[in-house]
Amino acid sequence: MNETDVKGLLAAAVAHPAADRIDTDAVLRGGRRRRGVRVAATIGTSVAVVAVAGTLVIGGTRHADIIAGPTPSAGACRDITGTASGSLQDQAAVAAAAHSVMTTASGLPTNNLANVIAHPADLTVEVLWVGPVPMALTDLATSEASMGVTVEFTAATYTKTRMQAALQLASRVDAPADDPASQGLTIAGDGTCPDGSGIKIMIAQKANNEPATSVPPAFAAAIQSSVGQMPVWVEPGSAAITG
Amino acid sequence: MGRQAEADFLGWVTTSRAGLRKTAYLLCGDWFLADDLVQDALARLYGVGGRVSSSGDPGPYARKILMNLYLDHRRRPGRREVPVAYVPETLGVDQHNWVDGDRDRLMTALARVPKGQRAVLVLRYWDDLSIEQAAHALGTSASNVRSQASRGPDALRAAFEPEPDPSNSPEEAL
Structure with a gap:
């Protein structure tokens, strides 16, 4: 049994993983608890040291989080929509290729997939990927080409999972209480940009779910700051977005 | 951990968790336990957030925590493997079609x-770590990892081989 055999065996063993039941919120709660214990222990040690030295130094300046999210440029969250045309046979072929791409990507140690878009009319599958495309996918593209389906790779900025994580953070943001313009507004919908460039958030009236007449800058800034550097397009609207 | 760092951490978690789960599963052979190990490892990693942001890539440290949790889990009384009367039937490697x-x-x-x-x-054959990286993750020497890595495939092959069947042993001459 050589190295290649062992790699093949291990890959076969994890080819069909069970459903992921990791609780990210619990991770953050557990991490904060551990961090609190560590900080308490550090403070305790520091107090002891200070007592011996006879000098008291209390803390340092707590730096505020620096949040400088880029201002999204108009239209940068490019809508890419698949086409529904083409024969049923072509649609089935393209759907199968798209499924293969997603299955192969999910089996990689790092899944940098941003989106997969089917174009049956062109017998093409567009794969938006972050960073270098792994050989497993380029091999798959070669294989699909032999069956008549073209798999094209387009560079994306953020992976689907990274955008979904940002959505989790952004969707928890409430309208700033100290901003009169934001009162009565709420987040009504959100979604990832199809081109993998960021996320979209829709703002609506809390009372009737009608789209907000405008987006208060303070509300938009609060949403942007929740996700850091990733571009966020905040727009009036009430419908959920799929992307 | 600030919001930016937390967003970065969550982003890293979402892209890396699948790989960590598979590593944990190959170690412990149980998806539920693998999820527990990874979740605990991620919580510990988050708890040392400063180290995460200063090193850039939290992967090596996450893997080191995971290895410690796995080895520690197996050392705990009551969590060791339970011996069974019958070993599941196995096939030889040559008979194997996957x-x-x-x-x-x-x-x-x-x-x-x-x-x-x-x-x-x-670590060597699934995570593709170098000898040195694997040694760091396991907290052991490179020479020890090199030795284990060279013997590992043989150990795996031996584990695949079927148990000797007493009924097939040559009859002793009376």
């Missing part, structure tokens, strides 16, 4: 490999 159901045989074979050697096999 179809559904073979995963159980592989995991059974992996479970027979000593835990340290199993960890080296997973």
